[in-house]
Amino acid sequence: WSCNNSNINLPPGPWTLPIIGNLHQIISNSILPHQYLKNLAEKYGPLMHLKLGEVSYLIVSSPSMAQEIMKTNDLNFCDRANLLLSTIFSYNATSIVFSAYGEHWRQIRKICVLQLLSAKRVQSFRYIREEEVSNLVESISASEGSIVNLSHKIYAMTSGITTQAAFGKRNKQHQVFRSALKEITSLMGGFCIVDVYPSIKMLQWVSRAKTKVEKLHKEIDMILQDIIDDHKNIHKEESKDEDLVDTLLKIQQENEHSLNPLTDNNMKAIILDMFAAGSETSSGVVLWGISEMVKNPKIMEEAQAEVRNMFDKKGHVDETELHQLIYLKSIIRETLRLHPSAPLLVPRESRERCQINGYEIPAKTRVAINVWAIGRDERYWAEAESFKPERFLNSTIDFKGTNFEYIPFGAGRRMCPGMAFGLSNIELPLAQLLYHFDWKLPNGMKNEELDMTESFGLSVGRKNDLCLIPITRRP
Numbered sequence: 316w317s318c319n320n321s322n323i324n325l326p327p328g329p330w331t332l333p334i335i336g337n338l339h340q341i342i343s344n345s346i347l348p349h350q351y352l353k354n355l356a357e358k359y360g361p362l363m364h365l366k367l368g369e370v371s372y373l374i375v376s377s378p379s380m381a382q383e384i385m386k387t388n389d390l391n392f393c394d395r396a397n398l399l400l401s402t403i404f405s406y407n408a409t410s411i412v413f414s415a416y417g418e419h420w421r422q423i424r425k426i427c428v429l430q431l432l433s434a435k436r437v438q439s440f441r442y443i444r445e446e447e448v449s450n451l452v453e454s455i456s457a458s459e460g461s462i463v464n465l466s467h468k469i470y471a472m473t474s475g476i477t478t479q480a481a482f483g484k485r486n487k488q489h490q491v492f493r494s495a496l497k498e499i500t501s502l503m504g505g506f507c508i509v510d511v512y513p514s515i516k517m518l519q520w521v522s523r524a525k526t527k528v529e530k531l532h533k534e535i536d537m538i539l540q541d542i543i544d545d546h547k548n549i550h551k552e553e554s555k556d557e558d559l560v561d562t563l564l565k566i567q568q569e570n571e572h573s574l575n576p577l578t579d580n581n582m583k584a585i586i587l588d589m590f591a592a593g594s595e596t597s598s599g600v601v602l603w604g605i606s607e608m609v610k611n612p613k614i615m616e617e618a619q620a621e622v623r624n625m626f627d628k629k630g631h632v633d634e635t636e637l638h639q640l641i642y643l644k645s646i647i648r649e650t651l652r653l654h655p656s657a658p659l660l661v662p663r664e665s666r667e668r669c670q671i672n673g674y675e676i677p678a679k680t681r682v683a684i685n686v687w688a689i690g691r692d693e694r695y696w697a698e699a700e701s702f703k704p705e706r707f708l709n710s711t712i713d714f715k716g717t718n719f720e721y722i723p724f725g726a727g728r729r730m731c732p733g734m735a736f737g738l739s740n741i742e743l744p745l746a747q748l749l750y751h752f753d754w755k756l757p758n759g760m761k762n763e764e765l766d767m768t769e770s771f772g773l774s775v776g777r778k779n780d781l782c783l784i785p786i787t788r789r790p
């Protein structure tokens with residue numbers, strides 16, 4: 316039971332060692348942090364305190380405790396922790412994901428919710444999605460009968476959609492931009508010792524990850540600045556193909572003389588958010604969804620039948636009738652339950668000392684909500700480890716942030732503002748892949764043998780690429 320060398324009544328947690336606290340348990344573990352923390356919470360309970368280096372962490376693993384944090388005490392827990400690599404990445408913590416709670420965050424989040432990611436805006440990107448997804452289908456058809464690396468193709472498709480939505484037409488730099496971005500986000504997913512010893516400033520200067528992230532960020536910055544400058548030089552008329560950079564430039568001009576003008580760096584930080592928060596999350600869900608269906612062939616057949624019945628008359632899938640694919644929607648919900656893109660959400664930080672459930676939570680405690688553990692808990696989900704989309708068919712449980720047993724997009728003030736954009740990048744590709752193809756595993760592998768190991772990173776995807784053989788059923 317916890318004592319944590321402290322006189323205050325902290326939530327329970329494992330014994331801590333001097334100086335390192337519980338760091339050795341987290342780092343030396345062969346399983347991923349969210350998996351390890353789930354096991355630990357079974358022993359210490361749904362509100363658990365860990366000390367990593369100098370920093371207090373609160374690990375939350377039940378719907379009622381999640382509600383305490385993200386509803387009852389949301390205002391106190393809506394800061395983000397100032398981590399070294401994400402601070403560099405986000406132009407000194409000025410992006411929506413990483414900025415501290417306050418006026419700047421409120422201002423840019425409003426822009427994001429009302430102008431960049433609103434339902435109307437997401438709808439306006441329909442032609443981009445349809446084009447990118449039909450390119451995907453074409454390139455898969457071209458490899459009919461041979462092994463296709465779906466992980467590569469689907470990631471390229473979602474980041475293609477984001478690129479076009481953000482920048483308009485592609486140019487030569489986009490490839491460089493994407494690979495730098497992939498590298499930088501994978502570095503940010505790693506553990507950084509500086510973040511748990513914030514008082515030892517010199518650790519920053521010996522951090523190799525910091526040097527790498529700074530270099531990559533410089534590359535990304537130059538490309539983004541070029542794109543912004545190009546957009547500034549081309550005066551588009553009010554047009555239907557306005558991209559996100561156009562919108563941000565308009566807002567910049569309108570606010571030129573205000574107290575808080577939108578700077579070029581602010582714009583670049585917001586655009587980077589869209590990529591970092593939007594691409595790997597959406598493609599990850601598509602890949603987990605297909606993987607689960609390959610493992611459960613009956614579910615795959617039922618999903619194919621639904622899509623093919625709906626679109627056979629038309630001869631192709633488009634977005635008009637997508638909302639009627641009820642079974643596919645349940646598959647997506649079930650996928651997000653078992654495979655939330657951010658299993659510990661994005662870490663929050665408490666602003667003031669407070670009490671939760673009778674325990675003291677010090678100011679500046681970092682909070683991880685283990686949605687992965689909550690989604691796999693038998694107390695809230697029957698046969699929690701099984702993939703059963705039917706459970707969502709006649710259910711009122713939704714991911715809008717009010718059912719705390721199911722919060723893959725978070726909840727409260729910091730909840731994901733990109734839900735509509737993300738879901739539309741998931742639904743169309745899944746529907747198309749189900750409509751056109753049957754899927755076989757390579758090398759005579761049995762369905763139940765498909766490897767489902769998770770990767771470590773900003774968003775948790777498949778560790779090993781998903782490679783399948785497509786058989787065209789609807790050309």
Ligand code: HEM
Nearest residue numbers: 411412589592593596656657661724725726729731733737
């Ligand atoms: C399946 C897709 C997605 C999932 C599962 C997802 C999940 C999440 C989660 C869990 C958070 C943290 C919430 C919290 O702290 O309580 C978040 C934040 C965020 N997401 Fe998403 N997301 C997805 C897609 C997107 C897309 C497509 C975009 C934009 C293009 C986006 C933009 C953001 C932003 C800007 C934040 C930060 C909000 C803030 O701190 O105020 N997300 N997302």
